[in-house]
Amino acid sequence: MSISWQPIAEIAEDVKSGKIKSVDLVNQSLKAIEDNKQFQAIIVTLKENALKRASEIDARIARGEKVGRLSGVPFIAKDNFLVFGADTTAASNILKGFQAPYQATAINKLETEGAICVAKANLDAFAHGASTENSDFFTTKNPHDDTRVPGGSSGGSATSVVLGLAPFALGTDTGGSIRQPASFSGCVGYKPTYGAVSRSGVIAMASSTDVIGPMASSVKDASLVFDVIAGKDELDGTSIDRSSKSFEISDNNLNVEGLKIGIVKEYMSDGLSDEVRQVIENSIEKLKKAGAEISEVSLPSVRNALAVYYILCPAEVSSNLSRYDGQRYGYSDKNAKTLNDSYKNSRGQGFGKEAKRRIMIGTYVLSSGYYEAYYKQAQTVRTKIINEFHQAFKNHDFLLGPVAPTTAFKIGENSKDPLQMYLSDVMTVAANLAGIPAISLPAGHANELPVGLQLMAAQKKDRELLELAHKTEGLLK
């Protein structure tokens, strides 16, 4: 049932030259969504708005007007992006019916270049999870095996790309939420340097690690989308300046000779399944054969990264979710008699279990008497992890490892044990804590399920990392 799209740059060229109509592309995308409904990747389509925008673009081209770099290209946004034309829910009951009064900066930038948002993808509610099973609505199915999860939290976006519901999708990555579903479902997932993309208009999870990134069929496609959305924005005080050079991969040079790549020792030992290890080792062999200088490097403190993350993330979540109080937007309990009851009932009825769990843990670790032992200690171990990455990047251009310890697990397998679910992030969270860019690349299959290879670079080396990823992708084919 899945369809494959041309490279994004070629689609846009064909639209600009009049060879294909934008309206036809949007219809093709909407049909693919309809035909693949059983995977439950999509929460809502934006049919009316998308078709209207597409015919406007077609009309502009017919009049000979200049149009953007992504003209007529359909895409899908994770439902934690504020987009006009439908509810923005973050897959949560508490935001059911919420109509965005403004759009995310990333969405505006894509629209300025002519891209068209056709649908909103499913996620774990508020992006809390690694499987989409925490969605308050439904669980998305893995495109390769519908008894398995697609990964999460950007599981709907990953499944959308793999099934070809649109040429690319947007995701968010706070502890691995772009890379892990990319690995489980089999697409490219890019987590840029912290601050590289404005988060204005994206529902906040853990603000000290949240980033936005593209999910696509190739590194080239991902690099083009990233080039469009990257840059400083006064609406996000943490966004950083970008260099004037384009991030888009422009050549097909696959030479990796002399590049120094470090294999993260800790990721190849702790709880890594044999089948994933095999795929990663094959990838390493191919890079070696092509002339990359590969050696092992130890970052002992990444073993503590998950514990650091599961203190800092809930702490920030508990703060960010305090705005959902039933008074300003979203679900509000109509029967409450007092304001305090309205808060408690609206939040108690509107939040799912995982959001509640994180609010409780987060408030606990921030509370007086526990703050020093938990939160401050976690922030300090975070420094230790960052220092080890700095050290590693002194001797290596890039780091390499698996994305996740296993392939996609069965629906229901980990949903009863929150701690087991958290372990899915064990190889991805360190990059978030350090704010460095990291990418998941399809590296092969184990028992017919996709396996992702993770490549990482120092902060702000996004272009270099995308180039290496593009070369590696070529070598792995």
Add this chain to the structure above:
Amino acid sequence: MSKLKKEDVLNLAELVRLDLTDDEVNEFTEELSAILDYVEQLGDVDVSGLEPTNQVTGLTNVTRKDEINDYGYSLEDLQSNLPDSKGNLIKVKRMLN
């Protein structure tokens, strides 16, 4: 092993304004203890001489001019999601019993 008691969970729930069911209180008492148990491994990490990290890309004090800018958002759109309102105001339930 840090053991959260049922009273701790109820107290936390009150602080964060979450009305929990009895089942949730029981579940969370067990689960939150297990999560705290796991993250307590950090107590053994030697962090002497290190400062906590609050911001990873080195930004400090990002400010903007103290000027009103509506960024093109209309008041009407911003108010359209209010559960209850009166004129330009958010209407809430009474605060005292």
